[in-house]
Amino acid sequence: xxxxxxxFANGWNNLSIVQALKGIRSVTDELNIDIFLFxxxxxxxxxxxxxxxxxxxxxxxxxxDLDGAIVFSNMLNSEHxxxxxxxxxxxxxxxxxxxxxxxxxxxxxxxxxxxxxxxMVDHLVKEHHIKNPAFFAGAKTHPDSxxxxxATRQAxxxxxxxxxxxxxxxxxxxxxxxxxxAMEFCKRPNPPDSFIxxxxxxxxxxxxxxxxxxxxxxxxxxxxxxxxIPFAETFYPSITTVYQDYEKIGYIAAWQLMEKIxxxxxxxxxxxxxxxxxxxxxxxxxxxDAEFIRHDFCISAYKREMESLISQGNDTKMTTAIxxxxxxxxxxxxxxxxxxxxxxxxGNEFYICLDSTAKKSLISSSSPMQSFYSxxxxxxxxxxxxxxxxxxxxxxxxLIPGYKKSDKPVVYTLCSIHYDDSLFGYFVISDAIEQxxxxxLNHYSGMMNYNxxxxxxxxxxxxxxxxLLNISNTDQLTGLNNRFGMEQNGVTxxxxxxxxxxxxxxxxxxxxxxxxxxxxxGHLQGDLAxxxxxxxxxxxxxxxxxxxxxxxxxxxxxxxxDDSKFVEEYIAKIKDNLEKQVSSMHLAYPxxxxxxxxxxxxxxxxxxxxxISKADSIxxxxxxxxxxxxxxx
Numbered sequence: 001x002x003x004x005x006x007x008f009a010n011g012w013n014n015l016s017i018v019q020a021l022k023g024i025r026s027v028t029d030e031l032n033i034d035i036f037l038f039x040x041x042x043x044x045x046x047x048x049x050x051x052x053x054x055x056x057x058x059x060x061x062x063x064x065d066l067d068g069a070i071v072f073s074n075m076l077n078s079e080h081x082x083x084x085x086x087x088x089x090x091x092x093x094x095x096x097x098x099x100x101x102x103x104x105x106x107x108x109x110x111x112x113x114x115x116x117x118x119x120m121v122d123h124l125v126k127e128h129h130i131k132n133p134a135f136f137a138g139a140k141t142h143p144d145s146x147x148x149x150x151a152t153r154q155a156x157x158x159x160x161x162x163x164x165x166x167x168x169x170x171x172x173x174x175x176x177x178x179x180x181x182a183m184e185f186c187k188r189p190n191p192p193d194s195f196i197x198x199x200x201x202x203x204x205x206x207x208x209x210x211x212x213x214x215x216x217x218x219x220x221x222x223x224x225x226x227x228x229i230p231f232a233e234t235f236y237p238s239i240t241t242v243y244q245d246y247e248k249i250g251y252i253a254a255w256q257l258m259e260k261i262x263x264x265x266x267x268x269x270x271x272x273x274x275x276x277x278x279x280x281x282x283x284x285x286x287x288x289d290a291e292f293i294r295h296d297f298c299i300s301a302y303k304r305e306m307e308s309l310i311s312q313g314n315d316t317k318m319t320t321a322i323x324x325x326x327x328x329x330x331x332x333x334x335x336x337x338x339x340x341x342x343x344x345x346x347g348n349e350f351y352i353c354l355d356s357t358a359k360k361s362l363i364s365s366s367s368p369m370q371s372f373y374s375x376x377x378x379x380x381x382x383x384x385x386x387x388x389x390x391x392x393x394x395x396x397x398x399l400i401p402g403y404k405k406s407d408k409p410v411v412y413t414l415c416s417i418h419y420d421d422s423l424f425g426y427f428v429i430s431d432a433i434e435q436x437x438x439x440x441l442n443h444y445s446g447m448m449n450y451n452x453x454x455x456x457x458x459x460x461x462x463x464x465x466x467x468l469l470n471i472s473n474t475d476q477l478t479g480l481n482n483r484f485g486m487e488q489n490g491v492t493x494x495x496x497x498x499x500x501x502x503x504x505x506x507x508x509x510x511x512x513x514x515x516x517x518x519x520x521x522g523h524l525q526g527d528l529a530x531x532x533x534x535x536x537x538x539x540x541x542x543x544x545x546x547x548x549x550x551x552x553x554x555x556x557x558x559x560x561x562d563d564s565k566f567v568e569e570y571i572a573k574i575k576d577n578l579e580k581q582v583s584s585m586h587l588a589y590p591x592x593x594x595x596x597x598x599x600x601x602x603x604x605x606x607x608x609x610x611x612i613s614k615a616d617s618i619x620x621x622x623x624x625x626x627x628x629x630x631x632x633x
Contacts, residue, residue: 063092099253135169
């Protein structure tokens, strides 16, 4: 019977994963085995909830239905995820191999970060005479980063050099952090003479930071990396680095797994060595020797740029064609129509699958979302060969509706669709190796997540608007309470709150330069500006607060609150939401709003109009200060 194995990985390590898959497939293709690649895009520095949403893809499969699993534990950008996956593998009694980190119950293919790093640092001391190096680590708890740091320390100590504690910084593998640290370090009275980085991205960022400060690598500072990514070879200067052969690692992991499946494994641990690679950034390689690789890189750069522009156009086309409505039936129809007419990915198969609970939340925004997958799934659209259809309901255990083991081996890539840790579902693409490699898949995943998130918000807003339109105290343009609604609902809210000795927040919002918009672009654009600001205000409004259109371009947000910080965060959300909406609308004029607020006193006899007047005055002072600052620029 044809087997299928699960591979668990992170898409930000796209180049290593692609190389590893090549090695894995050199084994599995010969044995006609299907690969199900469960791919997360969690990353250090993002919110915990968002990463949980990405990592939820690891909980999608029924592990007992897999014949085996390979976990790229050293690249999951999470301490919890590798342990969680390993527990699932062991609980379901399937063979498993961990690449990188030893995990209980799994065989391991270890990567010797130490050897290559030690040799490189020893080379820097003996050949380039560094004496005061800095080390840019990844995350504090990441085992690969710590092994590379330990190798650096030992290589330096063996040469009588101390790695000073103040010269070690943790970047969380973030580009901007590495660049800023490099710029900061070179301004010290006694700056480092070299920057040893835990990966090539950090090294490239350090080079750019030093360049911004007017320095040259390797003339003024030596910089090294780790991983030997393609950009390390094509960057100016090419980065001295350490190479891990992930194709070989993938091959060994696959054979080790096959031996476990066949119960013929001779070893539970294999270590693959790393190799030191000399390049320009330490002064070992001449520029003319590096030009061959750069030449090929430049030839393909134009092609990639054109493909990127086409992809961006397709993104806009997809968003407009599918998500520009607030009716679930229309959404389902749009998905089918769009993918019938457009081939988003070159793979043979493509599926978008909704969780049954998420489907209910899209039909009615009052239905709650959940952070785990249901047993029942609904496939919105499926493409296979030349056929496009809506398969509808299927069992989550199948992963793919109507999955049948084909005559040829297939790699299926599965990614979650989510908003933070709230799950919409997942999508599946067959043979998407090139899309993983060039980050197209990463981009598509982010765009799909954003579109579903915004669509659900639009549905929620639409439902609210439909309800409000039937009430006489509703402003027809914005769906907010009008002045009459303020008297009916706002005064009541404030009175009831004060009776319970609870203060309220009164937020006054005014559109900046509204007269300029009306005079120069017409009242239709003025109406659009009013609707956009009211949408930003309403979509971020705390629960049980009241939104009011107080005048032409003036708005009030009113709600029970005793926390000024909470109100300031709400105002920040309004401005952030407004900025996002405006950036996607391509308006011919700037659209911003000024906000002021005041907290009410339950013991005072002041009326709602009194508090609105005070909030208006505070807003006006803020607006005037903004105008003064603009005039001074």
